[in-house]
Amino acid sequence: MFPGSDRPAISEVDLTLSEGRVLAILGSNGAGKTTLLRMLTTLAAPTSGTAKVAGHDIIRDGSAVRGRIGVVGQYAAVDEVLSGRANLELFGRLLGLNRATAKRRAEELLSQFDLIDAADRPVGKYSGGMRRRIDLAVALICKPDVLFIDEPTTGLDPVARRDLWAAVKARVCEGTAVVLTTQYLEEADALADDVVILREGRVLVAGTSWELKRLAGEPRTEVREPTLEDLYLQLHTGPAQVHPGKET
Incomplete structure (x- = not known):
């Protein structure tokens, strides 16, 4: 329930996702995105309804669900004192890999x-983008069937955001199904095959990125001035990334 309200945090949400696809869950703060992810990853129990992840019921077979998924939360879940390598090896061992396999996977x-x-280097000395990458790497240590990512690029600069997008796309190409929450429309457009927009815990609209964009009106051409983000990307990746006045 929402604090001070009888209204459920999540209600009448129906989602389907197949392997090798990305589902983006969009919504403003308080829309229920993180609550939904917590239920799907067995971190919170729904009061009613059913859901299966990787073929397993999240209520009756939570242990099997946890064995088939990877989860990247909003905040780093790694040990900041340990190095990136040590964190990966540690999580590999905790998840049942033998020492040699954990080292190789790391x-x-x-x-x-x-x-x-x-x-x-200790993870505590990593940049924001590097911390998100090590978080993502830890979640992939045992090659999960489904990867859940809660607001993957909040607070990252444009280059780090682009690099994380590339990392997610690489996992999808390997057949991993990805569920991510985001407040950024461009992130959903860049990554997602399917998009769900939540408002007050309910599905406001759902469909492919193209279908939802069609709801906003007919296709149109927009000519824009270069932005500061264009300049930032040019300085970090070279002029080929910037196209002043390009039609989009």
Whole structure:
């Protein structure tokens, strides 16, 4: 329930997601995005209704669900004193990998997420973008079937946001199903196959990104001036990323 209200935090939400696809759950603060993710990941129990994740019921078979998913919350869940490599090896061991497999998997993920140079540095000294990447790497240590990400790029600069998008897309190409929450329309447009917009715990509208954009009116061409974000990306990645006056 919402604080001080009899209204359920989540009500009449019906979602379906297949492997290798991304579902974005959009909504303002308090719309119920995080509550929904907490229920789907067995961190909170629904008072009614049913849901299956990776073929397992979230209420009757929560342990099996947890064995098939990866979760990246809004805040870092890693040990800031340990290095990135040590965190990955630790989580691998906690999740049942033997020592050799945990070490091998840690090296694979450090390479995939471009963290080799920072592998032995304490996570507490990582930048915001690096911390999100190590969080994502930890969630993938056991190759989950479904990956849940709560507001993946909040607070990140444009380059870090783009790099995280690329990392998510790479996992999707490997067949992982991804459920992410976001407040950013451009993030949902860049990543999601399917989009659900929540308001006050209910589905306001759902469909593919293209379908929802069609609801806003007919296609149109917009000519815009370069933005400060364009300049930021140019300075960090080269002029090929910036197209002043480009039609979008």
